[in-house]
Amino acid sequence: MIDIYTEKKESKDWILQNDLYFNLNTSNEEMSENEINLIQQVDEAKLTPNKHIETKYGLGTIRNLSSGCKTLLNIVKHPDKVVCVEECGPNVLKIIFAMDNIKIYMSRPSLADIPDDAKIRFNDSDVVIGSTGYNTWWSKEYERRETDDL
């Protein structure tokens, strides 16, 4: 199940500033083989054991990863937290929607490639399946926002 929250909340259990959270927390954690592969997949970056990266743009440290890649690692490393995905590109969203047991925040429908069998719950309430369920839910949400003049 992927939990999506659509109303922003300030909480220690929410990560809204992914770069900041990653640079101060996640980047200091050990990276697994799977996470190293995700870094390679998203940023085409090779992570060394001492947390340097090698990309087509040059050499750097793990803190030079893209915001989308940092967001993905924040989700993978902290599945208990609600993570804002509004800075993620389609390549990262595709990976996120193929995951399970995660919590994300988005205030609007990001264009994403969603598997047909993905189980998604909005705001701890409505459960939908796949891209059809996702798009239908957002259509209704926008009707609601229009009615409520939001």
Place this chain on the structure above:
Amino acid sequence: MKGEKLMIYKNIAFKADPFSYDLVFDDRITLVGGDSGTGKTVLYEILEDLRLTDGYKRIKLFNYKSDKFLESIKQCKDSFIIIDNADILIDDDIRKFINFEFSNQYMLFLRNCDGLNVSDKSFKVLKLDNNRITLEEEL
């Protein structure tokens, strides 16, 4: 003329070995989107240096590290404003400022165009081809 689309820089071109950047702007507001990991923040960091050179003094940069973002951006006039992390930084107030402060030009690393007066020429992605980096139309 009031309301006329002012372009501070029609293009920004510079070399940052091994890359050469040739960024052409077709609208007063440019939104740079596309996949993650395409070099937006790398570009932002190079522009932090470029703005210190004589030809690009009108560049003003903002990201999540910027102090007093709201107050600072509202003081910008006749500037080329670049905002990284714009999806988490800009609110309705800033969107209104961007729409109606016509003396500025904007390049926003932003996916959510809601509430912005953009055209089909506003949507761009960074493209790297043979060490040459350009802004191409987002399909």
